[in-house]
Amino acid sequence: MPTIFVDDRAIEAKTGDNLLEVLLSNGIDVPYFCWHPAMGSVGACRQCAVVGYANPDDTRGRIIMSCMTPVTEGARFSVEAENATSFRNSVVENLMLNHPHDCPVCEEGGECHLQDMTVMVGHSDRRYKGLKTTFRNQYLGPLIGHEMNRCITCYRCVRYYQDYAGGDDLAAFGSRDRVFFGRAEPGVLDNEFSGNLVEVCPTGVFTDKTLSKHYSRKWDLQSAPTVCQACSLGCNTYTSERYGEVRRVHNRYHNEVNGYFLCDRGRFGAQHVNSPKRIPGAGIRNAGGLYEPVSIADALDKVKGLLTGKVIGIGSPRASLESNEALRQLVGADNYCNGMTSTEREMHGVILEVLASNLSVPTMMEVETFDAILVVGEDVTNHAPRLALSIRQAVRNIGQQLAADTGISQWHDAAVRELEQDEKSPLVILSPMTDRLDDIASDTHRLAPNDIVSMVEQIIEAIDEDKPSDAKDIASTLLAAKRPLIISGTSLSSPNILKVSANLAAALARKNPSTGIFLCASEVNSVGVAMIDNTGNAEELLGNRSETVIVLENDIDTRLGSALLDEVRNLVVIDAMDNPTTSRSSIVLPAASFAEAEGTFVNNEGRAQRSMATFNPAGDITPGYQLLSALGGDHLSASGWQQKLTAEHASLAGVVTCAPDEQFRIEGSRIARMTHRASGRTAMLADVSVHEPQQPLDTESPLAFTMEGNQTRAPASLRPYTWSPGWNSNQSIHKFQDEVGGPDKSGTTGTRLFTGSTELTGFELSEEASANLIGQVHIFGSDELSNEAAELSTLIPQPYARMSSATAASLEVSHHDGLAFGDIIMTVLVDDEVAERCVVYPMIPGTEALGSAQLSELQKVAGYTSPSDPLRPSLITTDRTS
Amino acid sequence: MDMILKAIWSQLVTLFEVLRHTFTKADTVEYPEEMPYLAPRYRGRIVLTRDPDGEERCVACNLCAVVCPVDCIALQKTEDDHGRWYPEFFRINFSRCIMCGMCEEACPTYAIQLTPDFEMCEYDRQNMVYEKEHLLISGQGKYHGYSFYNVSGKSIEDKDKGEARNEAPPVDVRSLLP
Numbered sequence A: 001m002p003t004i005f006v007d008d009r010a011i012e013a014k015t016g017d018n019l020l021e022v023l024l025s026n027g028i029d030v031p032y033f034c035w036h037p038a039m040g041s042v043g044a045c046r047q048c049a050v051v052g053y054a055n056p057d058d059t060r061g062r063i064i065m066s067c068m069t070p071v072t073e074g075a076r077f078s079v080e081a082e083n084a085t086s087f088r089n090s091v092v093e094n095l096m097l098n099h100p101h102d103c104p105v106c107e108e109g110g111e112c113h114l115q116d117m118t119v120m121v122g123h124s125d126r127r128y129k130g131l132k133t134t135f136r137n138q139y140l141g142p143l144i145g146h147e148m149n150r151c152i153t154c155y156r157c158v159r160y161y162q163d164y165a166g167g168d169d170l171a172a173f174g175s176r177d178r179v180f181f182g183r184a185e186p187g188v189l190d191n192e193f194s195g196n197l198v199e200v201c202p203t204g205v206f207t208d209k210t211l212s213k214h215y216s217r218k219w220d221l222q223s224a225p226t227v228c229q230a231c232s233l234g235c236n237t238y239t240s241e242r243y244g245e246v247r248r249v250h251n252r253y254h255n256e257v258n259g260y261f262l263c264d265r266g267r268f269g270a271q272h273v274n275s276p277k278r279i280p281g282a283g284i285r286n287a288g289g290l291y292e293p294v295s296i297a298d299a300l301d302k303v304k305g306l307l308t309g310k311v312i313g314i315g316s317p318r319a320s321l322e323s324n325e326a327l328r329q330l331v332g333a334d335n336y337c338n339g340m341t342s343t344e345r346e347m348h349g350v351i352l353e354v355l356a357s358n359l360s361v362p363t364m365m366e367v368e369t370f371d372a373i374l375v376v377g378e379d380v381t382n383h384a385p386r387l388a389l390s391i392r393q394a395v396r397n398i399g400q401q402l403a404a405d406t407g408i409s410q411w412h413d414a415a416v417r418e419l420e421q422d423e424k425s426p427l428v429i430l431s432p433m434t435d436r437l438d439d440i441a442s443d444t445h446r447l448a449p450n451d452i453v454s455m456v457e458q459i460i461e462a463i464d465e466d467k468p469s470d471a472k473d474i475a476s477t478l479l480a481a482k483r484p485l486i487i488s489g490t491s492l493s494s495p496n497i498l499k500v501s502a503n504l505a506a507a508l509a510r511k512n513p514s515t516g517i518f519l520c521a522s523e524v525n526s527v528g529v530a531m532i533d534n535t536g537n538a539e540e541l542l543g544n545r546s547e548t549v550i551v552l553e554n555d556i557d558t559r560l561g562s563a564l565l566d567e568v569r570n571l572v573v574i575d576a577m578d579n580p581t582t583s584r585s586s587i588v589l590p591a592a593s594f595a596e597a598e599g600t601f602v603n604n605e606g607r608a609q610r611s612m613a614t615f616n617p618a619g620d621i622t623p624g625y626q627l628l629s630a631l632g633g634d635h636l637s638a639s640g641w642q643q644k645l646t647a648e649h650a651s652l653a654g655v656v657t658c659a660p661d662e663q664f665r666i667e668g669s670r671i672a673r674m675t676h677r678a679s680g681r682t683a684m685l686a687d688v689s690v691h692e693p694q695q696p697l698d699t700e701s702p703l704a705f706t707m708e709g710n711q712t713r714a715p716a717s718l719r720p721y722t723w724s725p726g727w728n729s730n731q732s733i734h735k736f737q738d739e740v741g742g743p744d745k746s747g748t749t750g751t752r753l754f755t756g757s758t759e760l761t762g763f764e765l766s767e768e769a770s771a772n773l774i775g776q777v778h779i780f781g782s783d784e785l786s787n788e789a790a791e792l793s794t795l796i797p798q799p800y801a802r803m804s805s806a807t808a809a810s811l812e813v814s815h816h817d818g819l820a821f822g823d824i825i826m827t828v829l830v831d832d833e834v835a836e837r838c839v840v841y842p843m844i845p846g847t848e849a850l851g852s853a854q855l856s857e858l859q860k861v862a863g864y865t866s867p868s869d870p871l872r873p874s875l876i877t878t879d880r881t882s
Numbered sequence B: 001m002d003m004i005l006k007a008i009w010s011q012l013v014t015l016f017e018v019l020r021h022t023f024t025k026a027d028t029v030e031y032p033e034e035m036p037y038l039a040p041r042y043r044g045r046i047v048l049t050r051d052p053d054g055e056e057r058c059v060a061c062n063l064c065a066v067v068c069p070v071d072c073i074a075l076q077k078t079e080d081d082h083g084r085w086y087p088e089f090f091r092i093n094f095s096r097c098i099m100c101g102m103c104e105e106a107c108p109t110y111a112i113q114l115t116p117d118f119e120m121c122e123y124d125r126q127n128m129v130y131e132k133e134h135l136l137i138s139g140q141g142k143y144h145g146y147s148f149y150n151v152s153g154k155s156i157e158d159k160d161k162g163e164a165r166n167e168a169p170p171v172d173v174r175s176l177l178p
């Protein structure tokens, strides 16, 4: 740990950090633009200038860029020297020469890094009288807005989009003061992580279009720490509300899970909370078959009346642990099931066994440290999107190793990338069709699901044997690595794929204990509900004829087939959203969405994480566990259920400890969900009544639905947004980190529930029918809830049937023909990257029936006209572009 | 002793001054029979004004709302087909307003202005809640000639990129000339 002197103050610097990181980590504010904690330095913006002195006698020093300066023992610097401050001031002044007079109509205003830095250096007056350069904007799709005039050419966007996220349709164009950041042609941004541009760009060039549609300044948003509901990775998010609507989702830094970035499904999918399909109140179906709206109390009374005989409770992997446990206790453990199909239960059983085993399961951030990765039949980018971003960093390990060997610091981004050129650490993908990670893969194999299993079996054999084959090549790649990683998951719905991946990891681990295995689960709480109960079989329970069935936030009709519910007399559905199951219920109770209820969720690595309610739901909408509590008569709060969970299930002990309980206070005060600058308190509701109502009380958590209370000192698991004086944007996160890029000062949030000690004996593979119709998960389209988000829903593809030319020939169809199964009509796409004898269809609303179809049942449609590009929805591609 | 004499003297002077004022002309007027003169900068009822082209000046930036010490302004941004920001609703709860004028100070567009009208009495407090339709006047108010969109870089209907004050025409990004 070198000691450096900054303005004569001695500072312990972390070895390997650059000066800017050291200064920020030690609470010294230095303005910057192009440096990013996850992307390192390129020294492009010249904003982070300080004075560096050559030796103890040097009094003049020279201007250096702190982000490009390694720290060495005894080095002396000055941040406050006059020439440094005036240099920094003139940099901002130059950046502002062409800046439009836009703050009042800029979505970034109030959380703009450029505003913050301008105020920090004290620049206030534009002396230059020349004309401002202007640009035309582009249409970039329904998610991201573009306003090029505001650009300060820091290059963060292209460095993020191309270098970090692997996108190829956003670049810097033009020359001199005409440099333009956008696409070659207007069009929807293709990368699944484009939403991060909103946070990466320090200005208002790239903004959140979905937020702009119902815009609120950051200071007016009521926010809470939440857990993303859109896949099993459990990324940490801030969900923000104003006027009873979810307005936006921002990244919530977690040093082990999502780091600084989210995927677009997570960022933009949460707007499903505002869907017109939300159920606003309780309803009872009358004799005429129509719903009659009733008060929640009446509905609960009616349900209580039905609870006399045997009642079946069907839980849900998208409901919280609290709600599932409340249901389980209401109906009794024997009558509860977690609501997954048998295949899903089998797959998550495997995941649980792996988590409990002594195989090492890395966190998502640790994935970036593995130097050889084998992806076994998991469509990472579509099914566990954020992980793809980590894999993209992992393949850079070889380059980073090169840099380390040459003595180049890892933060020296341009130099490291120059050195690594196209060298990539090995990434082998076994999949039935093209994968979004193909561009960085060293080896890809297109295999039908069953063949993937046999390929992995061969790899396991090849680990010990020495016969040349494809499998041998993969085996030697894995054996040669210091830290090999096996990634698999549930996207192909094949338990064997998970089992064989675990077997492979176990075999490798016997040779190399640093082997890791990362299994992606299906939904936000699949692992959690499997831990509550993975044996209850929905088919069996429903088959046994029961008078009353309570379904909790689960579309059983679609998931298990509609026939299962045919015999049920009283179907009580607790859900937030209208769906086929809800619409056949006899009583429906309005559940709160994730943004309105507290809940604990267990992600794919077995980490229990608490998601807090962002706002108080309207009217009768009530959190699921409260409805069930009321039915059971015990009226427990969320903390109460967390305690019950811990008491009932030894494995869930961490549920209580993963975040402070409702009694937590900071010097007697709660944590305010609103900023201290929140506006409109005495006018927001004045149209209804001029007498302001009391702020809603939060009886469930230590947070408060007001602006009164503490915020900046809240622990990470309860902190509702990041803000620090002078740092209004999300860049303020470093004020809360132990050190730049490190854990939060309050520790890492969430509790990993597995210690992993049991020896994995190896899974017996089961008989699996060979699937030839393969459902492909789509990041936009395959998630029940985010499909209802207004803007994301425009990106759902249209039905297609992708197959190789040989398969097409055998089905007697050609490219852009129509192929039908029942009333599902798909456009044929001939693509030789699809495994032989396989037809790939998208798992989107309406194609569920294909899950049980056979190739031979597909019929060619006569006289079919295909949409121009079924993968791209029929978007209106002309938007205001000026 | 000195102190006590000084104090008594001071009391006598005060009494005298008060007595003397009985014979000077009164500053107060017989309101409402007689209307006092109020300068245009007087801080009374708040209005929303229009720009010289007759368009709403307010761009829904929320600065007035955030600066308001009693939080009595609430609004919501929306946008027209050409990208012009304006408030979907704009509400001032005058029963809370303290006429401090901070909103006018904060407003970057001269949209919100205080006027010399102080006569705001209602039997029903609910009537003190003003919506946009009650606030928006058809003129420019105290500040003439200013139009925010003429200085902003955002394009709106009838004002393209490069047409704002001090702006060069949009660059040709495909040009590689030095």
Ligand code: SF4
Residues within 6 Å of the ligand: A099, A100, A101, A102, A103, A104, A106, A107, A108, A109, A110, A112, A113, A114, A115, A150, A202, A203, A204, A205
């Ligand atoms: S980018 Fe920042 S400084 Fe520029 S107009 Fe937007 S808010 Fe203002």
Ligand code: SF4
Residues within 6 Å of the ligand: A150, A151, A152, A153, A154, A155, A156, A157, A158, A181, A200, A201, A202, A203, A205, A206
């Ligand atoms: S668009 Fe944003 S991120 Fe990209 S160079 Fe300009 S200011 Fe930087």
Ligand code: SF4
Residues within 6 Å of the ligand: A228, A229, A230, A231, A232, A233, A234, A235, A258, A262, A263, A264, A265, A266, A267, A384, A385, A386, A387
């Ligand atoms: S990767 Fe999954 S958990 Fe993370 S933001 Fe995307 S959908 Fe949400």
Ligand code: SF4
Residues within 6 Å of the ligand: A104, B057, B058, B059, B060, B061, B062, B063, B064, B065, B075, B103, B106, B107, B108, B109, B110, B111, B112
């Ligand atoms: S400060 Fe002015 S422009 Fe901004 S919202 Fe208020 S009235 Fe409108």
Ligand code: FES
Residues within 6 Å of the ligand: A031, A032, A033, A034, A035, A041, A042, A043, A044, A045, A046, A047, A048, A049, A065, A066, A067, A068
């Ligand atoms: S942050 Fe150091 S040069 Fe940009």
